[in-house]
Amino acid sequence: MEPEVPPQRTPSSHDAMTGRVPLAVAVVDTNGLVSHWSSGARRLFGVTRQQAVGCPAGELLPVTGVLDRAEEEGRPGAGPVPDCGLGAELDPPPGGSLLYPAAGRARIDEPGRGRIDVLWWAYPLVGPGSERLLVLAADAGRLGGGGKGEGRDTGTVAPAFALHTDFPGYQELAGRLPEILPSMSVGEATRIVAQVLELGYPVLEFSHRSQVPVTPDWGVPRRDPRHPARSPLGDGEATPAPRTVPRPELDLEYAAVRERLEFLNEVSGRIGTSLDLERTIREVTSAAVPRFTDFAGTHLRAAVLAGEGFPDGPPDVTTVWHRVWVEHNDEPGRWDDTVPVGESIAFPEHTPFFRCMVTGEPVLIPYVSEEASNRISGEFEKRDLRPLITHRSLLIVPLKARDVVLGFMVLMRRPGREPFDDMDRTTGAELAARAGLVLDNARMYTFQENVAETLQDSMLPQVAPRMAGCDIATRYLPGARLGRIGGDWFDSVKLPGSRTALVVGDVMGHGLNSAAMMGQLRTAVLTMATMEMPPSQLLRNLDDLAQRLGEQYLATCLYAVYDPIRSEVQIANAGHIPPVLVRAEDGRAELLTLPTGAPVGVGGVAFETATVRVRPGDRLIL
Structure with missing residues (x-):
């Protein structure tokens, strides 16, 4: 009972x-x-x-x-x-x-x-x-x-x-x-x-x-x-006498718990204001000082900070940790030489830091004696931690997400302040749990952002600046941050007879699906261009391919072939924005009037080829 x-x-x-x-x-x-x-x-x-x-x-x-x-x-x-x-x-x-x-x-x-x-x-x-x-x-x-x-x-x-x-x-x-x-x-x-x-x-x-x-x-x-x-x-x-309670210690314990819950609630409101990983780390570290601790230093696995995806397996002595941020209320500059921000380090095995990151559990040392300080500092080469940890209270809490340690926080209180106790360990663990969730969200966003950038960069062509009879300049500039990865593409193809094929297209929508379709259409255009198809025939074949890929695949495309010997450009358009021709003799810009077909993937629409005369020095803008 x-x-x-x-x-x-x-x-x-x-x-x-x-x-x-x-x-x-x-x-x-x-x-x-x-x-x-x-x-x-x-x-x-x-x-x-x-x-x-x-x-x-x-x-x-x-x-x-x-x-x-x-x-x-x-x-x-x-x-x-x-x-x-x-x-x-x-x-x-x-x-x-x-x-x-x-x-x-x-x-x-x-x-x-x-x-x-x-x-x-x-x-x-x-x-x-x-x-x-x-x-x-x-x-x-x-x-x-x-x-x-x-x-x-x-x-x-x-x-x-x-x-x-x-x-x-x-x-x-x-x-x-x-x-x-x-x-x-x-x-x-x-x-x-x-x-x-x-x-x-x-x-x-x-x-x-x-x-x-x-x-x-x-x-x-x-x-x-x-x-x-x-x-x-x-x-x-x-x-x-004033009113008493049967067990006053329960009232004091209740008040202590309430104080810690208020602290955690306040911290939760301050962290996670950004999906930027380093800014999130600074918010988490600064929120603990000075209310909960006098010193806070946060370390992340280098793989997490680099946005390389979710780390596999538990860390070991070879795992590299990056010190992202340090916050304290000691005199300025005291920690800069010994634990500098930005340092990458692998922690020795026989240290409380290693025990925390391997077990994934908080490590509490209520009082770091001189003997313990000498033992911990002796594990590090070419650095003396004793002036910083001796006679202090030490608490190390892991930053975890999905049971994998992403990093850890080192918390210390100065002599003269109440040392960390079991309730503080619970509070620190809860702080780290909330911070770990926010960090994992920021990490996933950073990883997806890096994947999107890598995919987009791999799909954009490396266009040669000089082709036969023409110079080419390109630029990719998304209209919005969310549109950095999508179905937009441009390309140039060297053809026999000193000719150059130019293509620009846009798959409707954004995201990985649009990018995947863009990759298929771009490959098809490159293949058919080397077969020296006329522009209108190339767009008809591209339209048939898009229909076979699925009804939801629609894209606009403009395909042009420049012949420097004949001084002409043959162009066919599938629902794309018409090009602009800037004349060299007077600098006049002309929006070319072309037969505009339906986007590829609609089906049943004919495409026509138009021929435009050009002179040396003219500029064609797609």
Whole structure:
């Protein structure tokens, strides 16, 4: 009998009462401009990251009172600033400069939503970086209370600060604080987190009696119901603890799964926007950094990248892999010499990369020790991977289609970030599965495109530029990309008596069927031309052949024989566009009037031969 597991649920608005708050996070630099802007800030304020970064913080965030007005107004070169679309009404704290953390409540006008109630926390930052202010904000409407006196059973909700050690599970609370921050380097995040913990953890204060730590909406530290909260004012009155669940770990697990599903959904929407193979690879690789990993490198089998069709059999030590793209958030240039983009390489047998591509299964190394790093790097000749993989977390996932490995992705996380675990391995495998499907579509398109180009090139003749008594120039230019392969053809045939036969035709339709019919008709024309048939007789025989091939085979064709001794051209037309004759003496272009027969394949229509006089220097255009 299977154990009964409490059903997982979608977090309700009441979860906000226990600290689960969708947070907006922004960082302000020394010039008072926004330098980091989270996705939560985009959802709360309705301003995208591209619009926010570089804008004055006072135009976007309801914390004008805590910004250093003197610094903003006296900054050299300061001029008019753009209106970034938000206005706020708030009571600023005393003083123009922020020397200690501050919190407040503001009402702002957001386009499309009207006036909303926002809680905010602001931290002054110090250190070598340019970050000088960290701002957290949340929608007070999601906490179940409106303005003052409008709350439900919770009363007034206000932002405040408290020591993180005041709450159960404070170590996990502090350890997950970096996940609140927008994407930034480990050094920046570590410095900011240390200052936040020192200045006070952001909390929600309910009726000035109960304080609950603010966490992002992936999980919530629960209050212990055995220890009722006390008023920070010291009145000794106990307040009920927030609601608990029987097994909080299930709620955290549910939130972690939801976060990964959101990531996969976002990535799926970003990849596959093009059937270009290399562009698809770049999209897949870039989508994983930095949200899922700090480094991502994608390798494809050289045969796949070259468009040589579907690879046969599993790869081995002789299989050549092409490094198509590398994406990372390390310092620029660090990876360029060791793992350059565009390199072709065969991977050694005793490496995790080889194991992944042979087994077709993800390979996870949660922590690459110095011993493991030395062992892996020692398998490669003339390259030292140790500075890049030591003390990192490594995950290699295969890119497969129809159970054949087309390539693999190397994912790594830097020290200080949570190492890859089994759930990350599952997430990476799902990412690779979706990417493999998109890559296979792009690969098949590339292969079919190469086949079409090869077929068309093989069917177009290699016309000699000089024949007896004439010069010939040709050009094949499809009217559309989809029409590159079809039934169009042209040719020239050397005949006895210094004569030259010229032919141009077009099988109706496009695609391989039209190209196959074109090949048969072209061969027939070449054969009959060498038999020195008159143009009209040649088209009659071609018409009979097309009828025997099938009723659906129709083609237009124009056949001409140029005789330089008689200075004449004999022409017969089967429904094709008439030629143009450009006279050399005055440059006048003349559309030749010819008896136009039906296309070959119709049957029962007579063809006639017309004779056109030409002079030296004239040009005949078919």
